[in-house]
Amino acid sequence: MRFIADMMLGRLARWLRLYGYDTLYGVEDDDEILRVALAENRALxxxxxxxxxxxxxxxxxxILLDSNSLEGQIGELKRHGLEFRELFPPNARCPKCNGLIRPVSKGEVRGKVPESVYQKYDEFYVCETCGQIYWPGRQWREMLRIDERLRRV
Structure with missing residues (x-):
């Protein structure tokens, strides 16, 4: 299922992307949201x-959501039948731009990440659209902790 999220749901949109859902976000005008949803067959x-x-x-x-919290919104989406697959690669989309994320060799990121990161990690991913590079560092581990909490909702 493909989504478009209104401007009140930025955090949810980023998490849906991490779970692999194609989720547009950032369209400010309601008329434009409706136009895009119709043109691209996206659920609102x-x-x-x-x-x-x-x-x-x-x-x-x-899907009209009542909750203001991420946990509550995830719970509502689960009740609508959404499944929350493995977080981050291989299913994830870029939380920043919604592009696809693919694994890359360590050599491909040399000079594009801090040298300390390059030396410490062997696993890297890159967004095919915006070029953002990801690795299993501190921020990744924090996302996994939040994921555990969301799965219990």
Missing amino acids: LTRDSSLAGRARRLGLKV
Whole structure:
């Protein structure tokens, strides 16, 4: 399932990307959100009941979320039948731009990451769209801790 999330759901959009869901985010105008959702056959994620109503009248699939917390929103999506696969590669999309992430050899990132990171890690991934490089460092470990909490929701 492909999504477009309204501007109230930035944190959720980033996490959906990490779980591998193609999720657009950053479109500020409601009319443009609806246009993109129709053109690209995307389900709308929103906390705005007015926007949800407009989308339903256009025949769009809509998930109207009540919760303001990430944990609550994930719980609501689970009740809508969404599955949360393995976090991060091999399924993930870039949390920044929604591009696909692929593994790369250590040699491909030489000179593109701090030398201390290059020396410490052997596992690297790169976004095919924006070029962001990822490795299993401190921030990655923190995401895995949050993932454990989200899976218990």
